[in-house]
Amino acid sequence: MKQNKSALNEVASLLATDINMGKFLPGTWLKQIELAERYACSRNDVRRALDQLVIERLVQHVPNRGYHVYRLDEKQRNNISEIRAILESAVAKDIIENITAAEFSALEACAQLFDNHVYHGSVLQLFEANIKFHHALLKPCSNKDLIELIFDIRSRVPSAAIGQWKSHARILKSSAEHFAIVEAIRLKDAALLEARIKEHILQVEDRQGSGV
Structure with a gap:
């Protein structure tokens, strides 16, 4: 469990940093396969990291469509x-x-x-x-x-x-x-x-x- 939690925190941190650095602009759809390759992790780790960033309001989840970078007006x-x-x-x-x-x-x-x-x-x-x-x-x-x-x-x-x-x-x-x-x-x-x-x-x- 500790290893999974560590992987989640690391992937979420890396993705959050990339979003804050402008590598993924507001509105960009985040493809789990590509993120798994980018961060050298499993798709399950990516999915859990995305869900974590939804809670933190950096990412938005659209049912049946996927995740995209949150766009603030x-x-x-x-x-x-x-x-x-x-x-x-x-x-x-x-x-x-x-x-x-x-x-x-x-x-x-x-x-x-x-x-x-x-x-x-x-x-x-x-x-x-x-x-x-x-x-x-x-x-x-x-x-x-x-x-x-x-x-x-x-x-x-x-x-x-x-x-x-x-x-x-x-x-x-x-x-x-x-x-x-x-x-x-x-x-x-x-x-x-x-x-x-x-x-x-x-x-x-x-x-x-x-x-x-």
Whole structure:
């Protein structure tokens, strides 16, 4: 049973990563035979992984047709971004009270890494650096259950690395927002940090809806 559960978790994780990276775009039908070949596993493992991702709302099951990548409309994306903004900004005080010097240095490094990739990296590197920044930002929080919930909600909106930022100007602004968040923590200003996290997630000026 442990081996089966491990295989399920691995296949589900690999497929979820591919969806979030934009390798399977919203609406794409997922063929179990092809997925079994891609992940070198059994069709049973694929089916169980797909069912797991249905629960997590990354995949949708259509009876008698199969599974496809979940497609959110703009309103749903905006709703999820608003939920994220509420939850993530709510931990601003917790971050400032608990962040260690080492964690702050790591967060600064993540902001710098993203900025470096703006000019010298690929879209994939930007995507990965952005994820690292948000993990580093929330790491000091004492309420680990809340953090798990935040990343669960975040995973419900496939990021699609290529389409996560509408323009190079949006990438530049995201980088500036990362540094602004770091500065708010340096100043130990919880209200400022809360406001900057909300601004970063909601992207009010272009309202892409997915947050970053």
